[in-house]
Amino acid sequence: MSKFTFDIKAVDGAARTGTLHTPRGDIRTPAFMPVGTAATVKAMTMDMVRSAGSDIILGNTYHLMLRPGAERMQRLGGLHKFSTWDGPILTDSGGFQVFSLAALAKKSEDGVAFQSHIDGSRHMLTPERSVEIQADLLGADISMQFDECTPFPATHEEAKTSMELSLRWGARSKAAFGKREDQALFGIVQGSVFEDLREQSAKALIDIGFDGYAVGGLAVGEGFEAMVHTLDFTVPLLPPARPRYLMGVGRPIDIIAAVARGIDMFDCVMPTRSGRHGQAWSDAGPVNLKKACFAEDMEPLDAASDCPASRDYSRAYLHHLVRSNEYLGAILLSWHNIAYYQGLMARIRAAIAAGTLDDLHREIAK
Amino acid sequence: MSKFTFDIKAVDGAARTGTLHTPRGDIRTPAFMPVGTAATVKAMTMDMVRSAGSDIILGNTYHLMLRPGAERMQRLGGLHKFSTWDGPILTDSGGFQVFSLAALAKKSEDGVAFQSHIDGSRHMLTPERSVEIQADLLGADISMQFDECTPFPATHEEAKTSMELSLRWGARSKAAFGKREDQALFGIVQGSVFEDLREQSAKALIDIGFDGYAVGGLAVGEGFEAMVHTLDFTVPLLPPARPRYLMGVGRPIDIIAAVARGIDMFDCVMPTRSGRHGQAWSDAGPVNLKKACFAEDMEPLDAASDCPASRDYSRAYLHHLVRSNEYLGAILLSWHNIAYYQGLMARIRAAIAAGTLDDLHREIAK
Numbered sequence: 001m002s003k004f005t006f007d008i009k010a011v012d013g014a015a016r017t018g019t020l021h022t023p024r025g026d027i028r029t030p031a032f033m034p035v036g037t038a039a040t041v042k043a044m045t046m047d048m049v050r051s052a053g054s055d056i057i058l059g060n061t062y063h064l065m066l067r068p069g070a071e072r073m074q075r076l077g078g079l080h081k082f083s084t085w086d087g088p089i090l091t092d093s094g095g096f097q098v099f100s101l102a103a104l105a106k107k108s109e110d111g112v113a114f115q116s117h118i119d120g121s122r123h124m125l126t127p128e129r130s131v132e133i134q135a136d137l138l139g140a141d142i143s144m145q146f147d148e149c150t151p152f153p154a155t156h157e158e159a160k161t162s163m164e165l166s167l168r169w170g171a172r173s174k175a176a177f178g179k180r181e182d183q184a185l186f187g188i189v190q191g192s193v194f195e196d197l198r199e200q201s202a203k204a205l206i207d208i209g210f211d212g213y214a215v216g217g218l219a220v221g222e223g224f225e226a227m228v229h230t231l232d233f234t235v236p237l238l239p240p241a242r243p244r245y246l247m248g249v250g251r252p253i254d255i256i257a258a259v260a261r262g263i264d265m266f267d268c269v270m271p272t273r274s275g276r277h278g279q280a281w282s283d284a285g286p287v288n289l290k291k292a293c294f295a296e297d298m299e300p301l302d303a304a305s306d307c308p309a310s311r312d313y314s315r316a317y318l319h320h321l322v323r324s325n326e327y328l329g330a331i332l333l334s335w336h337n338i339a340y341y342q343g344l345m346a347r348i349r350a351a352i353a354a355g356t357l358d359d360l361h362r363e364i365a366k
Numbered sequence: 367m368s369k370f371t372f373d374i375k376a377v378d379g380a381a382r383t384g385t386l387h388t389p390r391g392d393i394r395t396p397a398f399m400p401v402g403t404a405a406t407v408k409a410m411t412m413d414m415v416r417s418a419g420s421d422i423i424l425g426n427t428y429h430l431m432l433r434p435g436a437e438r439m440q441r442l443g444g445l446h447k448f449s450t451w452d453g454p455i456l457t458d459s460g461g462f463q464v465f466s467l468a469a470l471a472k473k474s475e476d477g478v479a480f481q482s483h484i485d486g487s488r489h490m491l492t493p494e495r496s497v498e499i500q501a502d503l504l505g506a507d508i509s510m511q512f513d514e515c516t517p518f519p520a521t522h523e524e525a526k527t528s529m530e531l532s533l534r535w536g537a538r539s540k541a542a543f544g545k546r547e548d549q550a551l552f553g554i555v556q557g558s559v560f561e562d563l564r565e566q567s568a569k570a571l572i573d574i575g576f577d578g579y580a581v582g583g584l585a586v587g588e589g590f591e592a593m594v595h596t597l598d599f600t601v602p603l604l605p606p607a608r609p610r611y612l613m614g615v616g617r618p619i620d621i622i623a624a625v626a627r628g629i630d631m632f633d634c635v636m637p638t639r640s641g642r643h644g645q646a647w648s649d650a651g652p653v654n655l656k657k658a659c660f661a662e663d664m665e666p667l668d669a670a671s672d673c674p675a676s677r678d679y680s681r682a683y684l685h686h687l688v689r690s691n692e693y694l695g696a697i698l699l700s701w702h703n704i705a706y707y708q709g710l711m712a713r714i715r716a717a718i719a720a721g722t723l724d725d726l727h728r729e730i731a732k
Contacts, residue, residue, distance in 0.1 A: 038686070038687075039683070039687075043693035043694070045697065045698075067690060068661065072661065076662060076683075082683055082686075084683075276693075295438065296441060298442060320404070320434045324404045327408055328411065331693070
């Protein structure tokens with residue numbers, strides 16, 4: 001019996017809030033997973049990540065298999081011990097980065113051969129190898145099936161071919177993963193913006209049987225309207241009792257729109273990347289602290305926050321740090337942004353429980 | 367009456383240990399002051415600086431007067447409020463950086479005219495302006511007299527001319543500073559490696575009367591032997607009842623050699639700069655964590671340390687972070703290095719109290 005039980009405590013329209021239980025701790029949903037690409041959430045200590053309200057982080061298989069290396073990670077005791085993050089970790093399959101970052105990626109039915117963008121070394125990712133790296137070598141709590149993230153735009157024919165390959169890779173991922181109590185495997189629905197393809201993908205994945213279902217192939221340039229339209233017909237295809245994960249999304253307005261359509265989990269580099277570029281997130285969107293108007297602004301980013309980065313430093317100081325290209329600017333703004341995102345998720349969870357998600361949605365979208 | 371009372375609790379040869387009391391808190395001596403150039407100790411939060419055992423930090427007048435600007439710093443409530451460091455702060459006078467960093471520095475009896483290395487703007491530093499910036503605008507607890515750091519090597523004639531200028535600037539600094547209870551002003555002994563010049567400088571400064579005395583013009587390329595030889599004849603010239611500060615020093619071996627000659631205070635960018643370059647300090651010197659031998663080293667830098675950066679992360683993880691050029695590598699190694707330095711100062715203070723400084727000296731120097 002899988003220990004990844006999912007308790008939905010309240011619903012508000014299609015939105016749900018609850019808890020995904022894992023052997024390494026509970027994940028409050030809807031959940032935002034900070035991205036810890038290379039075994040670190042950039043410019044933050046794990047204490048900062050945790051104290052900002054994060055229950056789970058994401059690791060990138062592609063980066064970790066190249067450096068420090070998959071077998072080395074196992075010898076070092078796995079990703080949790082290595083990074084000192086003792087909560088749940090979800091890893092992606094490497095399928096996205098191998099096409100976006102690697103050199104000379106060559107796809108076949110078997111998988112993808114490629115060269116490292118770091119040192120040019122040759123590697124091969126297959127469904128079996130991806131699952132081995134994620135579940136056995138890194139020790140991920142939640143592994144993702146190996147898939148191809150269909151590029152956008154794609155013709156119906158291209159999207160169909162790509163989706164069907166991902167389905168075959170999904171079946172092989174599941175066969176390689178087998179049955180596990182302490183680890184979970186999620187399938188990934190593909191099919192671009194085509195309803196019939198999303199339906200075929202979802203049905204076939206459900207037949208295979210996964211612990212959770214991700215919606216892939218979005219946040220790849222299709223735009224907000226196409227994304228929510230695709231969610232409108234895709235999410236209802238997924239089993240209500242299992243967690244649903246929208247990969248690589250997004251801005252607060254994207255997240256709340258997806259929550260309203262029944263999504264439970266998110267990941268995105270935006271809050272940490274913005275933080276390294278001098279931007280502080282707020283309900284009004286990202287604020288560029290480099291702007292001269294902040295040079296003598298003695299107010300903190302958020303006086304009511306529990307996060308020291310949001311509460312204890314003036315905007316004038318953050319402005320100075322960003323202008324001076326100081327590490328501490330990236331540290332504090334990444335920390336603030338993750339705390340803002342986790343605070344938003346907490347407000348979303350509370351709004352669903354109170355039946356007021358629409359009100360919050362209007363507030364964030366205004 | 368100045369509130370900067372100095373209690374010497376124990377001596378061991380020429381070395382002393384005690385407490386320099388300040389209105390913003392006690393400084394345990396011998397003390398190491400982390401360098402917070404631009405209102406931040408690079409790659410660290412102030413909580414990390416404090417928790418590593420720091421009682422006082424240093425700020426750079428030159429950098430702060432250019433960015434965010436001296437008058438702006440006053441409008442923002444001073445350097446303590448701006449940086450969130452609520453302990454004592456010592457500022458340098460700007461005299462060193464104006465020659466080493468600024469463009470087109472032009473020296474006259476009045477002071478130094480120069481252009482900003484950041485934006486080319488024109489500025490002037492005089493003894494009066496330096497004291498105004500340090501004590502009135504930044505609100506430093508300890509200000510330094512404006513001086514010229516005599517370059518090395520210098521002829522006796524050059525060193526004499528330079529030292530005499532610094533003396534006249536010292537008298538003007540003191541006149542501008544006046545008498546203050548809550549802030550202190552230190553004089554700076556110059557004279558390069560020449561005993562007669564150091565003696566003239568020290569005597570004249572003592573006649574002016576300062577709250578503490580710094581030895582300047584060392585750690586500028588003269589080498590270890592010349593430095594300790596200069597300390598051998600300079601430190602005995604200084605009033606025993608006042609704190610003595612060796613500017614810009616140094617490696618652990620330099621610090622302990624200077625403590626053995628009666629120095630009480632130090633500052634150096636080395637621990638934080640080393641940390642940003644992948645080096646971890648230990649009694650055996652700096653260790654380059656980039657080296658392949660650390661790739662699977664699961665031991666922490668110092669299992670017995672109270673510092674999380676030293677205790678909670680494997681060398682393999684630090685190696686990975688440094689190789690991957692991750693912010694967290696700089697953060698953790700800077701934190702470790704400051705903790706190592708402060709731990710060394712604590713061992714030095716304990717050894718002086720126990721009369722065993724020679725033993726510690728041999729241990730560090732081996």
